[in-house]
Amino acid sequence: MSSPADPFQPDRRAFIGMAxxxxxxxxxxxxxxxxxxxxxxxxxxxxxxGFTYEELQSVLAIALSRGGDFADLYFxxxxxxxxxxxxxxxxxxxxxxxLGVGVRVxxxxxxxxxxxxxxxxxAIKKAASTAAAIAxxxxxxxxxxxxxxxxxxxxxxxxxxxxxxxDAKKKLVQDLNSKLKAKDPRVVKTTI
Numbered sequence: 001m002s003s004p005a006d007p008f009q010p011d012r013r014a015f016i017g018m019a020x021x022x023x024x025x026x027x028x029x030x031x032x033x034x035x036x037x038x039x040x041x042x043x044x045x046x047x048x049x050g051f052t053y054e055e056l057q058s059v060l061a062i063a064l065s066r067g068g069d070f071a072d073l074y075f076x077x078x079x080x081x082x083x084x085x086x087x088x089x090x091x092x093x094x095x096x097x098x099l100g101v102g103v104r105v106x107x108x109x110x111x112x113x114x115x116x117x118x119x120x121x122x123a124i125k126k127a128a129s130t131a132a133a134i135a136x137x138x139x140x141x142x143x144x145x146x147x148x149x150x151x152x153x154x155x156x157x158x159x160x161x162x163x164x165x166x167d168a169k170k171k172l173v174q175d176l177n178s179k180l181k182a183k184d185p186r187v188v189k190t191t192i
Contacts, residue, residue, distance in 0.1 A: 048075050049101070049119055053146055059103070059121075060143050062128040067137030068105040068112070071128075075101045075119075081166075085173045085192040093166070103128045107135040 047053050056073065063071035077099050084092040101124055105112040112134025114127035173192050181187050 047146070048073070049077075051121070051124075055121055057143060057146055059124050059128045060146065061139075062125050063103050063105050063132050064143055065129075065139050066132045066135035067140055068107045068132060068135040069140075070106040071131070072104050073101055073124075074104070081169065083166075083169055083173050085177055085190070087189065088174075088177065090170055090173070101127070103131040105131040105134050110134050 047056055059073065060071050077097075079095065079097045081095050082093070083090055099119065100115055100117040101119065102113065102115045103124070105128075112131040114130035116123040116127040118124075177190050177192055180190055180192075
């Protein structure tokens, strides 16, 4: 697992798309609907990435402090491994990691968004303040109690490609290359 202070460069557009598709993973202010409450969260209990309920409530309060209608937090941690085969040999291999939290604030038809690569409360609060700037007023009401949304699981976490040995991945790419060339003699050069 990566250190929370490591500098990562997540793709902002992909992150926004995932946040929109995932819906409200952690939501406040019920004006746009509600999410299913999974159960009472005890005081001081870790809710997401080691943050407590109270800490996340304080972040959402900042996000809604300028009159936003809705706010949510999206925590992300991912790792990807890439191999490129050119001219029958591995030409590139790299690993990338994304880690951080996005804060989204909705005010009418406008959306404010900010992202922090640091999983530290001051950095997340700063992101919440930045996202809150989309709104132009004062907080409408107290922040509603934090609700943890039950998100569907579309992919099994039983198989993790990142856990496969690099030699096995190399063999997989080389086997695919061989099969492509064997399928049609006109294929003389591939990049996988």
